[in-house]
Every structure is written in structure tokens, then in C-alpha cells.
Amino acid sequence: EAEVAQSPRYKITEKSQAVAFWCDPISGHATLYWYRQILGQGPELLVQFQDESVVDDSQLPKDRFSAERLKGVDSTLKIQPAELGDSAMYLCASSLSPGQGAGRNEQFFGPGTRLTVL
Amino acid sequence: ELKVEQNPLFLSMQEGKNYTIYCNYSTTSDRLYWYRQDPGKSLESLFVLLSNGAVKQEGRLMASLDTKARLSTLHITAAVHDLSATYFCAVTPLGNLIFGKGTKLSVKP
Numbered sequence: 211e212a213e214v215a216q217s218p219r220y221k222i223t224e225k226s227q228a229v230a231f232w233c234d235p236i237s238g239h240a241t242l243y244w245y246r247q248i249l250g251q252g253p254e255l256l257v258q259f260q261d262e263s264v265v266d267d268s269q270l271p272k273d274r275f276s277a278e279r280l281k282g283v284d285s286t287l288k289i290q291p292a293e294l295g296d297s298a299m300y301l302c303a304s305s306l307s308p309g310q311g312a313g314r315n316e317q318f319f320g321p322g323t324r325l326t327v328l
Numbered sequence: 329e330l331k332v333e334q335n336p337l338f339l340s341m342q343e344g345k346n347y348t349i350y351c352n353y354s355t356t357s358d359r360l361y362w363y364r365q366d367p368g369k370s371l372e373s374l375f376v377l378l379s380n381g382a383v384k385q386e387g388r389l390m391a392s393l394d395t396k397a398r399l400s401t402l403h404i405t406a407a408v409h410d411l412s413a414t415y416f417c418a419v420t421p422l423g424n425l426i427f428g429k430g431t432k433l434s435v436k437p
Contacts, residue, residue, distance in 0.1 A: 243424065252332075252416050252427030253371070266424060301370060303425075316361075317425060319371040 212236040214320035216302050222326045228290035231323045235283070235304030241265075243317060244277055244287050245301040253301055259285060260307070292327045299324050330355050332419055334428035341407045341435050349402040349431045351417035360400045361418045361425065362391050371416065375402075407435045 215234040223229050235242050240261050245253035256275065258266040261282040270277065274293070279285040289296055303317040331354040341347055351360070359378050363371040375384045377393035377400060384391050388411065390403045400417055414432045418425040 245425075250429075252418070252429050253425070254427070255424045258424055266422075316373070316376055318373070321370045324368070 214302055214304050214318055216300075216320040216323055218323055219321060220324045220326075222328065223292050224328050225294055226291040228288065229292050229325065230289075231287045231300050231302075231325075233285045233287070233302030233320060235285075235302070236318055238306070239304035239318075240282070240307040241305045242279060242285050243303040243305075244285070245303065247299040247301055247322075249298070253299075256287070289325075292325075294327050297325055297327045330421060330426055332417060332426050332428040334415075334417060334431050337429060337431060339431055339433045341404070341433065343408055343435055343437050344406050346406065347404050349404070349415060349433075351400040351402070351428055353398050353400075353417075353419045353426075355419075355421045356395075356398075357419035357421045359420055360393050361420075362400070362402055363416045363418065365414045365416065365430070367414075374415075402431075404433075407433075409435050409437065411435050 214236055217232050221229055242259045244256045246256050247253040256270045257277045259279045262279050275289055277287045300323045302320040305317045333352045335350050359376060361376055362374040364374050365371050375391040380395040382393045388405045393400045412433055412435045414430045416427050416430045418427045
């Protein structure tokens with residue numbers, strides 16, 4: 211069964227260091243999402259890609275966060291410098307482009323990267 | 329401001345009992361999702377509700393949607409310990425998912 215892959219699964223870093231997370235969506239899924247989930251809360255969207263283009267990054271703290279999907283397939287989310295408040299689960303999800311099929315827009319989530327900033 | 333409110337946020341149940349989790353949302357959405365999350369794990373899709381009056385059932389869980397009231401319910405029948413998890417509802421007013429805060433369910437023997 212096709213799955214969204216993420217790495218690393220766990221990351222511990224010190225504040226002010228740089229961290230990067232990787233996501234490989236389900237093959238054929240043009241839309242890719244990065245979410246941040248703080249402990250005890252629901253996930254919140256950070257950035258949404260359609261192919262290689264950013265569709266929505268309104269909630270991405272652009273002074274320290276960046277995201278790219280250069281070839282429209284896998285994606286990298288970077289934080290530089292990391293702050294204590296960045297400790298969270300970072301979830302990647304993918305979906306078929308809107309309008310394709312009965313299950314359009316249904317998002318499939320990867321296993322997540324648990325970030326701890328010390 | 330778009331709001332997705334779940335209640336209760338915490339639910340402790342005894343095995344064999346029934347209960348309902350409520351999800352209210354403040355804007356129109358063409359679909360509503362229910363997800364399950366186990367501690368430290370990712371999100372597992374449970375139900376996608378596409379229209380007013382939609383009802384879906386899987387095992388001991390049944391979800392329904394009332395788009396006029398902007399309300400969805402997740403009903404648990406004869407709870408078992410394996411259902412212990414956090415349950416999230418989410419809506420898609422603009423294509424991306426907006427989640428509630430989740431309901432942490434604990435089923436005790």
C-alpha cells in the first residue's frame with residue numbers, strides 16, 4: 211500500500227541550530243502539505259504545495275522556516291534557527307489534485323517527525 | 329474567524345458503554361473528516377462525510393453530518409479498550425484541513 215514517507219522520525223536539537231525534515235508523498239499526489247502539531251492540539255497547516263508551487267504559506271513563520279519542493283515530488287522543511295517553541299510533531303500529508311476522483315482532497319498523512327528543541 | 333470545536337476534550341468511559349463526541353464548525357465546508365491518533369503516532373483517517381445527512385459506520389464507531397447545523401457526531405457503541413486514542417474532526421473550507429483540538433478518549437475496564 212502506498213504511504214507518505216518522512217524522515218527523520220525523531221530529532222533532538224539545541225536552540226539556534228538548523229534542522230531539516232524530508233517528506234516523500236504518495237506517488238502521483240500533486241498536492242503536499244506540512245502541518246505542525248503541538249502536544250495536546252490539533253495539527254495546523256504550515257505550507258501547501260501544488261506540484262512545485264506554494265499555494266498557501268500564510269501560517270509559515272518565514273523568518274525562520276522555509277519549505278521547498280523543487281521537482282514537484284519530495285519536499286524539505288527547514289527551521290533555522292530552531293527555538294524552544296518549535297518543539298512539536300511535524301506532519302507531512304499528500305493528496306490528489308482537487309477535482310480528481312470521488313476522494314479528491316482526502317489527505318494521507320505520514321508518520322511524522324517529532325522535534326525536541328533543548 | 330473559523331472555529332472547529334470539539335467536546336468533550338477529555339472522555340473517560342467504561343468498557344461496554346456508549347457515548348457521543350460532538351464537532352461544531354463555524355463556516356461552510358464541503359466535507360468533514362474524522363481522524364484517530366494514537367500517542368506519538370500519525371493520523372489515521374476514519375471517515376469522510378460528504379453531504380448533509382451522511383452517516384458512516386465502521387465497527388463500533390458511527391459518524392454523522394448535519395451541514396445545516398454545522399455539526400458532526402462520532403458515536404461510540406459498546407466501547408472497548410482498543411478504542412482509546414485521540415479523535416480529531418477536521419473541515420476543509422478552503423481546501424486545506426482545519427482541525428479541532430481533539431477528544432482524548434480513555435476506555436477503562
